[in-house]
Amino acid sequence: METVYTWVITIAVSSVILGVYVRKFLVERKSATERKAEARALGIDRPRSQYPFINTSLCIGCGTCTMVCPEGDVIGIVHGVATIINGERCVGHGACEKECPVGAIKVGLGDVRSRPDIPVLSKTMETTVPGIFIAGELSGISLIRNAVSHGKLVIDTIADRVRSQGLRHEYAAIIVGAGPAGITAALRAQELGLRYLLIDQDDLGGAIRHYPRNKLVMTQPLDLPLYGQLKKDEYSKEFLVELWDQLRTKISGSFHGNEKLIGVSLDPQGFVVATNRATYACANVLMAIGRRGTPRQLNVDGEELPKVMYQLVDARSYSGRDLLIVGGGDSAIEAAVGLARQANNRVTISYRRDAFYRIKKKNENAVTKLMQTNKIKVVFDSQVKRIGSDKVVLVTKSGEVTLVNDYVFIFAGGDPPYEFLKGMGIQFGGEKKEPSRSSTASPLTL
Numbered sequence: 001m002e003t004v005y006t007w008v009i010t011i012a013v014s015s016v017i018l019g020v021y022v023r024k025f026l027v028e029r030k031s032a033t034e035r036k037a038e039a040r041a042l043g044i045d046r047p048r049s050q051y052p053f054i055n056t057s058l059c060i061g062c063g064t065c066t067m068v069c070p071e072g073d074v075i076g077i078v079h080g081v082a083t084i085i086n087g088e089r090c091v092g093h094g095a096c097e098k099e100c101p102v103g104a105i106k107v108g109l110g111d112v113r114s115r116p117d118i119p120v121l122s123k124t125m126e127t128t129v130p131g132i133f134i135a136g137e138l139s140g141i142s143l144i145r146n147a148v149s150h151g152k153l154v155i156d157t158i159a160d161r162v163r164s165q166g167l168r169h170e171y172a173a174i175i176v177g178a179g180p181a182g183i184t185a186a187l188r189a190q191e192l193g194l195r196y197l198l199i200d201q202d203d204l205g206g207a208i209r210h211y212p213r214n215k216l217v218m219t220q221p222l223d224l225p226l227y228g229q230l231k232k233d234e235y236s237k238e239f240l241v242e243l244w245d246q247l248r249t250k251i252s253g254s255f256h257g258n259e260k261l262i263g264v265s266l267d268p269q270g271f272v273v274a275t276n277r278a279t280y281a282c283a284n285v286l287m288a289i290g291r292r293g294t295p296r297q298l299n300v301d302g303e304e305l306p307k308v309m310y311q312l313v314d315a316r317s318y319s320g321r322d323l324l325i326v327g328g329g330d331s332a333i334e335a336a337v338g339l340a341r342q343a344n345n346r347v348t349i350s351y352r353r354d355a356f357y358r359i360k361k362k363n364e365n366a367v368t369k370l371m372q373t374n375k376i377k378v379v380f381d382s383q384v385k386r387i388g389s390d391k392v393v394l395v396t397k398s399g400e401v402t403l404v405n406d407y408v409f410i411f412a413g414g415d416p417p418y419e420f421l422k423g424m425g426i427q428f429g430g431e432k433k434e435p436s437r438s439s440t441a442s443p444l445t446l
């Protein structure tokens with residue numbers, strides 16, 4: 001009798017455990033399928049740069065890849081196999097490839113010949129216009145460690161040329177963009193005694209400076225010129241920002257912040273680089289400007305005030321404030337929701353259309369809830385006319401509206417740099433043309 005009881009209890013307990021597991025599996029599968037469909041509809045399932053290639057005939061659907069991805073929602077299990085859900089989020093860590101128990105994942109760029117957003121580059125990261133190089137994420141390959149090795153490689157190549165051909169210009173290289181690729185290039189140029197200039201429309205740090213507070217940055221041991229090794233696999237965003245600030249002293253005379261590249265034109269044997277402040281003659285240009293492009297501006301009075309921002313780094317820094325979010329896409333809604341959840345903020349969204357279109361369901365639900373409880377006000381069919389130090393004027397269908405305001409966050413999209421580079425004669429997507437300097441004959445603007 002005792003044996004029968006033992007069996008009954010064992011079967012009952014096993015059934016409960018199995019039931020919980022099966023239910024969890026079905027819920028996750030349904031959610032991944034829905035997220036996949038939504039991401040496809042919104043066009044965010046396609047990756048920006050590296051992404052996981054999944055060999056579905058090897059995949060056993062164990063979900064390890066979904067659990068180890070540091071960026072979250074990149075892969076999901078759909079119909080029993082790993083599937084890319086939110087490809088734009090992949091930054092190429094490769095944890096899925098490393099941890100997949102059956103070797104079904106390879107992280108790479110795919111067939112770049114058909115990618116109109118990936119420039120054609122030589123082994124030394126030179127574009128099809130000799131003398132113009134690309135480093136870092138703009139090459140289609142993300143991650144800090146890759147940006148660092150590109151930056152060094154390009155400067156070593158330029159230094160070799162200067163050694164063998166001499167230098168007839170003021171600068172051996174103008175480095176545009178002070179993210180990890182540009183900073184490393186500048187440090188290496190400094191170390192080698194090359195004449196160079198590093199410019200950035202913002203400050204030193206690139207994408208890292210804008211990561212959310214306390215973000216854990218995964219990397220692999222790095223060797224930074226004039227600094228030495230970064231040996232750990234993980235650093236906080238704050239550590240890296242502080243590090244860039246320390247490195248500033250090593251290159252300070254050659255770094256220009258708040259200076260934006262606006263055009264490059266040909267000069268005999270070199271280039272003239274035009275910025276919003278000056279023009280520089282140089283033998284080589286290193287474009288290390290990332291892939292995100294320049295945030296679109298509203299071009300209204302007061303937009304230059306320091307209270308106006310184009311991204312939200314940390315919602316927790318704002319409480320008890322009057323805040324205006326401009327835009328109606330996912331980034332705008334996510335910022336508005338994050339800010340409305342902080343104590344005593346008064347959040348208004350100004351959007352030029354009459355409703356939110358094509359935003360993620362999760363964001364739509366969150367903003368609707370906060371609108372119903374009056375934590376977010378939305379002024380549809382409106383545009384910003386003027387920004388003052390303590391107010392903002394909107395134009396609406398029923399006339400002008402003045403809002404009390406402490407900060408403005410503008411999410412009006414960005415202009416990716418591809419057209420600018422293509423205009424310089426740099427080939428993308430593997431079109432076959434002979435390298436040429438004549439194709440950059442006219443000045444180009446970004």
Ligand SMILES: Cc1cc2nc3c(=O)[nH]c(=O)nc-3n(C[C@H](O)[C@H](O)[C@H](O)COP(=O)(O)OP(=O)(O)OC[C@H]3O[C@@H](n4cnc5c(N)ncnc54)[C@H](O)[C@@H]3O)c2cc1C
Pocket residue numbers: 091135136137138141142143144145147176177178179180181182199200201202203204205206207208211216217218219259260261262288289290291292293294446
């Ligand atoms: C949210 C997020 C999380 C990430 N997490 C990780 C991680 O954990 N580990 C990791 O290794 N990588 C991570 N990455 C990727 C990593 O940040 C990038 O691969 C890396 O920053 C690329 O460096 P970069 O120098 O090529 O470009 P960026 O860092 O993008 O820097 C480009 C610079 O160019 C400047 N610029 C652009 N246009 C102009 C212009 N016209 N004139 C002058 N300057 C200009 C910009 O202001 C910017 O400072 C993450 C990325 C994001 C967005």
